[in-house]
Amino acid sequence: MKKNIAVLVGGYSSEFDISIQSGNVVYKHLDREFYTPYLVHITDNRWFHIDNSEKKHSIDKNDFSLTINGNKIIFDAAFNTIHGTPGEDGLLQAYFELVDIPQTACDFYQATLTFNKRDCISTLKPYGIPTATNYFLNKGDVINNKAIIDTVGLPCFVKANKAGSSYGVSKVNQEEELLPAIEHAYKEDDEIIIESFLSGTEVSVGVIQHNGKDIVLPITEIVSENDFFDYEAKYEGKSQEITPARLSKKDTEKVENLALKVYKTLKMKGFSRSEYIFHNGEPHFIEMNTTPGLSEASILPQQAIAYGITLKELFSGAIEACMIKKKST
Template sequence: MKTLNVALLAGGFTGEYEVSINSAKNIAASLDASKYTVYTILINRDNWVYETGQGSIDIDKNDFSLTLNGEKIKFEFAFITVHGTPGEDGKLQGYLDMIGIPYNTCDSTTSAITMNKAYTKAIVQGIHGLHTARSIQLHQHDEHDIATISSTLKFPLFIKPNNGGSSVGMSKVYNVSGLHEAIEKAFKEDTQVLIEEFIEGREFSIGIARLNGKVTVLPATEIISSKDFFDYEAKYTPGVSKEITPADLPEAKNREIADIVTQIYLRLNCRGMVRIDFILLEGSQEFYFIEVNTTPGQSANSLIPQQVRAAGMSVTDFYGQLIEGAM
């Protein structure tokens, strides 16, 4: 039986390059070799390459192909696992749309919108049961009045790049004295900064995907960090955070959460798998939206693979369903 030529796109232009490489290794090892021939393509600012034992071979971006041992291999599907630009912000999706290659993620419009935290919050406002933290968006070339920010929002505050992932450039500030430095730190990562009020509660992350034509919500993961908040170190340093999958939640709460995240998925016109991060407010247990991740990490111990296994599925079948659904 002929296999499908799959280009597994990894790397990218950000500090999440190595995280993406780890995701690609797990995906390549998990895809069914009887159905898919997988070529891991490393993307950086200079070129797209396929690594062989003898060196690197450039990808022909004119028709998305690879010439290997004199044979031209045309890719029939792209599995994007680039975290950050250009795989999470819609740029790769736009290229693939233009040349007619199907892929596993949200389309270019949804990817671009969800990369912008402030825009995403504005779109999901009004979903029943969903709340968002009060916030202010800053642009790099505008004036930033520290006094106005501190009088408008209630401390502590989270300061984060508006278009970023993995909490790079993020700070938690308890009073006005730390605000300027935190804003400057965030502006080193992006030209827009989002300042949000801190929401006290339990933090969760939940995967959702369209499988066999049906929107399927995976079991939630509770994240308990030994640090003050779930930053880059807490995400990627073993032992810093504890992840409980499935999360210890009442069945009624799980149903409520599943309904909210399904509405988020549909309103944003998501495709494939996404991960939605949220907080349940201390006391009232109200759902506070944090963000949507359209290319979530896929290393063996990442949250989505954890949740897939907790749902009683194999990761191999899960990835296969994503490919077949996108085809």
């Protein structure tokens, strides 16, 4: 019997439209021989499915079920393509654990931890994971330009702590740019991380669970036309994404081993895509995305195809992995 799969799209953040793109690709490529997919929109005021006649059917949040024409549909699994809150910060993961429905992303604690850039870096540092030097600010804190610059130097990056797709990120070259960058970041989050500038090759590394194994996918080198890998570079063609990356065998092994160590240290499952910069010859961890973009042009699907995994196989593998995990618990 075919399994009913809820493909979750939308969310409550600035990444709403990007999530719709990812979800539509998953919906398109799910293997209809084994799955019956339903696009489920998660919005601030309603969770719903739109049928072929454009009618909206509300999701019953008590058990995450759907009723269409008197027929109650129980979902076998949820495919999480929501970037930002509530799909990437642990809220939906916790909900699905409570209603006992497997979902394809990592567990709720890992989602909460990795979505919080400051907490994730602080967790990884004791394990010897190299990172940039950083300085933390909360909204309402006194802003001491000298203390910030003495700590991280110039240029530096100012980032919203809990945001994705480079929303709320600025590169600061001069001291007078610091306050406007902080104000920009506060529009996305009430917590900020300020990081030292790391000079070197930037790469993106996908690690997934597939056929019962943790797999490091071919590495992607990021060459941005802009000052850094910002929103334009990610989504509006202002960058080159070169897969496999133009790295030596030694550097490839370094960042593969580091990415796998990060994945295992955080006890991850499902898809992840982490960013690293080779600074002084060593890869430094920047951040991890636990519901990475899944459009045909997104990095992780490119990497999977380069590895030899089709999108149909990639998405089927994610569903089967989360369902196997449920059976084993």
